[in-house]
Amino acid sequence: MVATLKDVAERAGVSRSAVSRAFTDGASVSAKMRKRVEKAASELGFSPNVLASSLTTGRTKLIGLVSNNFHNPIFLEVFDLFTRALQDQGLRPLLVNLTDETDPANSVRMLRQYSVDGVVVASSTLPPAFGKAFRDSGVPVVHAFGRVTSAPEVHVVGIDNIDAGRIAAQTLIARGYRHVAFMGGPEVATSTQDRLKGFLQELSLHPQIRVSMSFARAYSFEAGRAEMQDLLWRDHAEAYFCGDDVLSIGALSAIQDRQLSVPEDIGIIGLNDMEIAGWHNINLTTIRQPIKEIVTSSIELITAMLREPARLPEARIFACQIVERGTLRPINTTAVT
Amino acid sequence: MVATLKDVAERAGVSRSAVSRAFTDGASVSAKMRKRVEKAASELGFSPNVLASSLTTGRTKLIGLVSNNFHNPIFLEVFDLFTRALQDQGLRPLLVNLTDETDPANSVRMLRQYSVDGVVVASSTLPPAFGKAFRDSGVPVVHAFGRVTSAPEVHVVGIDNIDAGRIAAQTLIARGYRHVAFMGGPEVATSTQDRLKGFLQELSLHPQIRVSMSFARAYSFEAGRAEMQDLLWRDHAEAYFCGDDVLSIGALSAIQDRQLSVPEDIGIIGLNDMEIAGWHNINLTTIRQPIKEIVTSSIELITAMLREPARLPEARIFACQIVERGTLRPINTTAVT
DNA sequence: ATATTTTTTGCAACCGATTGCAATCGCTTC
DNA sequence: GAAGCGATTGCAATCGGTTGCAAAAAATAT
Numbered sequence: 001m002v003a004t005l006k007d008v009a010e011r012a013g014v015s016r017s018a019v020s021r022a023f024t025d026g027a028s029v030s031a032k033m034r035k036r037v038e039k040a041a042s043e044l045g046f047s048p049n050v051l052a053s054s055l056t057t058g059r060t061k062l063i064g065l066v067s068n069n070f071h072n073p074i075f076l077e078v079f080d081l082f083t084r085a086l087q088d089q090g091l092r093p094l095l096v097n098l099t100d101e102t103d104p105a106n107s108v109r110m111l112r113q114y115s116v117d118g119v120v121v122a123s124s125t126l127p128p129a130f131g132k133a134f135r136d137s138g139v140p141v142v143h144a145f146g147r148v149t150s151a152p153e154v155h156v157v158g159i160d161n162i163d164a165g166r167i168a169a170q171t172l173i174a175r176g177y178r179h180v181a182f183m184g185g186p187e188v189a190t191s192t193q194d195r196l197k198g199f200l201q202e203l204s205l206h207p208q209i210r211v212s213m214s215f216a217r218a219y220s221f222e223a224g225r226a227e228m229q230d231l232l233w234r235d236h237a238e239a240y241f242c243g244d245d246v247l248s249i250g251a252l253s254a255i256q257d258r259q260l261s262v263p264e265d266i267g268i269i270g271l272n273d274m275e276i277a278g279w280h281n282i283n284l285t286t287i288r289q290p291i292k293e294i295v296t297s298s299i300e301l302i303t304a305m306l307r308e309p310a311r312l313p314e315a316r317i318f319a320c321q322i323v324e325r326g327t328l329r330p331i332n333t334t335a336v337t
Numbered sequence: 338m339v340a341t342l343k344d345v346a347e348r349a350g351v352s353r354s355a356v357s358r359a360f361t362d363g364a365s366v367s368a369k370m371r372k373r374v375e376k377a378a379s380e381l382g383f384s385p386n387v388l389a390s391s392l393t394t395g396r397t398k399l400i401g402l403v404s405n406n407f408h409n410p411i412f413l414e415v416f417d418l419f420t421r422a423l424q425d426q427g428l429r430p431l432l433v434n435l436t437d438e439t440d441p442a443n444s445v446r447m448l449r450q451y452s453v454d455g456v457v458v459a460s461s462t463l464p465p466a467f468g469k470a471f472r473d474s475g476v477p478v479v480h481a482f483g484r485v486t487s488a489p490e491v492h493v494v495g496i497d498n499i500d501a502g503r504i505a506a507q508t509l510i511a512r513g514y515r516h517v518a519f520m521g522g523p524e525v526a527t528s529t530q531d532r533l534k535g536f537l538q539e540l541s542l543h544p545q546i547r548v549s550m551s552f553a554r555a556y557s558f559e560a561g562r563a564e565m566q567d568l569l570w571r572d573h574a575e576a577y578f579c580g581d582d583v584l585s586i587g588a589l590s591a592i593q594d595r596q597l598s599v600p601e602d603i604g605i606i607g608l609n610d611m612e613i614a615g616w617h618n619i620n621l622t623t624i625r626q627p628i629k630e631i632v633t634s635s636i637e638l639i640t641a642m643l644r645e646p647a648r649l650p651e652a653r654i655f656a657c658q659i660v661e662r663g664t665l666r667p668i669n670t671t672a673v674t
Numbered sequence: 675a676t677a678t679t680t681t682t683t684g685c686a687a688c689c690g691a692t693t694g695c696a697a698t699c700g701c702t703t704c
Numbered sequence: 705g706a707a708g709c710g711a712t713t714g715c716a717a718t719c720g721g722t723t724g725c726a727a728a729a730a731a732t733a734t
Contacts, residue, residue, distance in 0.1 A: 001475055047446050047449060050451055062451075065432065073410045075413060076412060077407075080408070083432050094399075094431055094432075095429075097421050138339065256618055281586065281590040
């Protein structure tokens with residue numbers, strides 16, 4: 001059906017090795033040989049089978065793109081960036097959806113069957129066990145949006161969630177709120193824990209500010225909405241730092257339903273700065289996670305690992321910045337004491 | 338590094354063929370042989386290399402998942418469904434981002450290098466040339482969310498956009514609007530043309546209703562917003578059928594900015610019913626595109642093609658249903674004449 | 675002109691699996 | 705106990721490439 005190396009060799013009247021070399025740069029081929037081979041190849045519409053060559057070279061140029069975040073719109077942006085960046089490097093993303101997978105061993109087996117050259121785990125909620133399992137099986141791994149620690153077991157690139165919590169607290173403090181709260185995602189997620197930690201840490205410097213906390217059952221709109229509905233029944237705070245943007249928007253919807261206004265009655269600050277947060281009818285004040293930089297850096301690390309597999313695990317941390325929009329009162333308004 | 342078939346064969350003291358057969362079901366192996374091989378295999382942590390076997394079997398179990406819709410949130414839902422459905426069939430999605438690719442030949446070459454077993458094009462805006470190019474190169478193709486015609490050149494599964502336009506018109510008519518409008522995506526997209534066609538077709542039966550139309554420069558929030566801002570300066574209609582949900586939300590934001598209220602002053606109906614449309618602070622009335630059914634059906638077709646490559650191209654059309662939410666006035670309210 | 679060095683090319687083995695064919699095995703039957 | 709038979713197993717070729725090595729060709733030196 002489709003032309004193979006052998007067909008090209010025959011048509012050009014040269015050996016198969018010659019053809020192979022004509023297609024690998026850096027190989028020892030004369031200019032006229034290359035020309036000749038290329039002619040035959042284009043006549044036959046030949047292009048070498050990466051998978052066959054992977055057998056001898058050991059490289060498939062396949063990168064496992066592993067995630068379980070198929071419900072958070074920001075991950076569409078992440079996938080867009082990853083696929084394009086990989087394509088630019090001549091690599092191909094093999095997409096793996098781990099939404100209802102709990103056993104790392106399965107994923108490892110699967111990715112090994114396809115002998116991927118590397119794996120990038122793109123998730124803020126996937127347990128570190130997955131990353132480790134990949135690494136243990138000898139595949140280069142980078143965990144994007146993972147938990148950064150001082151002694152990473154695999155490459156990690158992301159933000160400092162503790163610091164993000166701190167920034168959120170500072171932001172709320174600077175705006176004079178006297179009763180603030182943390183509304184996190186599921187308590188088990190390490191990102192949730194870290195953000196809370198930073199938040200509380202900073203607030204402990206301001207003992208006069210009242211602080212409370214609660215946790216939504218998922219990082220989703222409905223969960224955020226339900227949680228805020230609950231809170232509104234009880235004694236609600238003046239401002240909330242929500243686990244992420246989706247959660248924030250859910251909370252906003254609950255607030256609006258109760259005819260309360262934002263930011264006058266209640267302030268909200270999210271985290272991520274997904275595209276939707278900037279939509280004018282959402283207009284969410286949020287802490288921006290620099291996803292472009294995180295993706296670029298992750299790709300950089302994975303390609304570095306391909307060149308130098310023994311490279312030691314490294315953590316790359318990016319700073320977050322607050323993006324002011326309309327869900328927090330302005331900084332010059334101070335609360336009446 | 339990782340165990341191969343040969344290692345297992347040596348360890349079990351059998352031939353390589355025996356090992357191979359032990360791992361392919363339907364092969365001629367005795368029970369005790371299989372047991373013996375499996376023991377050795379599990380001791381070595383062996384699992385067969387799909388890529389190597391693809392050389393002889395001609396199947397990689399790789400499916401190219403090709404799209405250029407990496408900015409429409411509904412496609413995250415689509416990717417989620419596709420990846421899971423493919424995984425359930427033991428197939429692997431090789432993700433291809435065609436956002437800034439214009440030449441089908443490049444994509445074809447790329448996918449052939451990886452000898453994918455099939456390609457699913459998931460896009461409502463990608464020119465049909467891509468689908469055809471894949472088919473011409475001998476790869477099974479199904480175009481999901483593509484334009485359905487009576488004489489499809491490749492398998493297509495999607496909705497009848499003309500009918501969707503018609504439904505939109507009927508919906509607006511039933512609610513007594515006297516001046517309705519179509520606000521499409523880019524005029525070149527066939528989906529836009531078809532939706533407009535159906536819309537006008539239906540309205541031509543009601544000559545007393547005034548109808549106008551315009552086109553946003555992209556299927557995006559900003560484009561929808563900008564277009565509606567323009568429209569509001571001029572003579573705006575009572576209700577708009579927007580090209581899709583994202584466009585609709587952009588339009589909504591412009592309307593809200595002008596202190597006009599929805600659905601009292603202006604009605605909006607979208608198309609897609611992406612998750613966000615149901616968020617309570619958006620609450621968009623829209624025409625639901627049955628993405629789950631489209632995905633399932635696409636996968637069905639692609640696997641059918643794997644079994645029977647000569648199968649003739651087929652079009653599968655799903656009906657759309659309107660999802661009532663809050664951006665259109667209720668059906669019993671008739672306009673004052 | 676020949677001798678020497680450097681490039682280019684082809685041969686053949688190999689990557690990790692599958693598979694047609696023939697040899698072998700275990701049983702049944704006479 | 706020998707013949708006959710179907711079910712297993714191993715041999716060896718093959719899939720589409722790559723690559724070490726040695727032979728051939730070209731370039732350079734003498």
